[in-house]
Amino acid sequence: MERRTIGATALSVGAVGLGCMPMSWAYSTSQQRGDRSVRTVHAALDAGVQLLDTADMYGPFTNELLVGRALRGRRSEAFLSTKCGLLVGDQHIVANGRPGYVRRACDASLRRLQTDVIDLYQLHRADPEVPVEETWGAMADLVTAGKVRALGLCAVGARAGRRRGARTHDATITQLERIQQVFPVSAVQAELSVWSPDALEELLPWCAARGVGVLAAMPLGSGYLTGTLKPGQGFEPDDPRARHPRFTSEMMAANQPVVAGLRRVARRHGATPAQVALAWVLSQGRHVVPVPGAKREHWAVENAGAARLALTDLDLEEIAGLPPARGSWD
Secondary structure (H helix, E strand, C coil): CCEEEECCCCEEEECCCEECHHHCCCCCHHHCCHHHHHHHHHHHHHCCCCEEECCCCCCCCHHHHHHHHHCCCCHHHCEEEEEECEEECCCCEEECCCHHHHHHHHHHHHHHHCCCCEEEEEECCCCCCCCHHHHHHHHHHHHHCCCEEEEEEECCCCCCCCCCCCCCCHHHHHHHHHHCCCCCCCEEEEECECCECHHHCCHHHHHHHCCCEEEEECCCHHHHHHCCCCCCCCCCCCCHHHCCHHHCHHHHHHCHHHHHHHHHHHHHHCCCHHHHHHHHHHCCCCCEEEECECCCHHHHHHHHHHHHCCCCHHHHHHHHCCCCCCCCCC
16 A cells, blocks of 8 residues: 655655544534444555544534544554644634643543544644744644644635735745744645645645645545536535535536546546546645545545556546636636
């Protein structure tokens, strides 16, 4: 199984990770089953997946509890990533980057995950009321204390709070340059997929030049690039896709050529559109690890198989020539 390095700390992981969030939060909550999710984690580990990505806000807390349960007796097989910095209320989410909170949040995550160390501890969002250097310093103290092995940062939302004329990841890179002065960043988590390639422009080159790993979030376009979603199918009310501008019936229909292109490439390799989409992410650099979410065993195993798919130059040219994804903001 191909392996990749996360950051200058030379933490090694399998080529494809597993995003655990959909197992107990957000997407299609009526289909979430604890026992099935445990089996999904085990199937992923059996298929060579190592990186498991969760966060204390998912649930909140229930996703970490689930991952901890799934890793009983198998902790040594997993590279465990979780996050802090966001608090979930009844109708809102707020950032908390106070050092005292960071320390308490880490201890709570360790208990829920049933482990004595977190491999990668990520700052979910910076608190606008707290200098990010203070938050990062508290996280660095956790490394010194042996509770955490490495630190990561989740990218600022691509379309949140951007100044006119600013590039997609300018705010994230500004944060990265500030916190790098305090303690090394091992990884950045940011959206990256065939239909959302903005990170290629600025963020990936910045990370590659500094030995920083990239965890590619939503590499399957929140399920759209698998080719299993149909225009007009509808989503459950608490599913974020029900409000996402690319998941209206009109935009899902308009973006079918993207999926059709992935299908053409997949047929040449005897693969699936999802595997092609993940292989495209993997082709962006050896510091990039896609982290697709999955709730079911067969999806987790299929996703892991993308590591064995080598796209040709012709494949990559065809994908590069696909029409850019459209949304209501276009």
